[in-house]
Amino acid sequence: GAVVSQHPSWVICKSGTSVKIECRSLDFQATTMFWYRQFPKQSLMLMATSNEGSKATYEQGVEKDKFLINHASLTLSTLTVTSAHPEDSSFYICSARGGQETQYFGPGTRLLVL
Amino acid sequence: AQSVTQLGSHVSVSEGALVLLRCNYSSSVPPYLFWYVQYPNQGLQLLLKYTSAATLVKGINGFEAEFKKSETSFHLTKPSAHMSDAAEYFCAVSATDSWGKLQFGAGTQVVVTP
16 A cells, blocks of 8 residues: 655654644655544544645634645645644644545654753 | 544453454444554554455454445444553544544453463
């Protein structure tokens, strides 16, 4: 199956700093990438949808100025958590979709904000 | 709009016994349906998908699911549970015209006992 990577796999940062998470599709071109967050023992909540070369579409309740998404190429999307606070601590998962209906998920990035 | 309901947040099965995870969906347009598995601290792995072809879908690791339009269901089964099947399982639905946006169920935690 298609491979999606995320970097870093985990990150600890101080409150007020910004953190960038990368999502890469390694063996296919991803026309669309999705960003999810998952709290402990809960399901995945879609944060935003990004299409290469255009602005991301955010789900209701997700602050676009706090969670900056860039999809600069067909294989790379980045999520930047700006001015992170402890409540932003979560498991962030990206997925990538090529021309078909299946999304392939990255391994996730665990963010801990102190 | 579409939504997914997974019945049972926790399921305990004996090794070698039948695994049955229930998923019901609602969708205003013909849906695509997916089952994903998540191991601790990892991303999601696709088990199988229904995309309007055969209603009985076979996936990886011996899992299969049957799409029943009359019951709006897509239950996941495996004839004989293995210890390695212990994980969180998510049912998801996307509309055929939604650019792949997935709506996830709440998840079912499977515990396999010896």
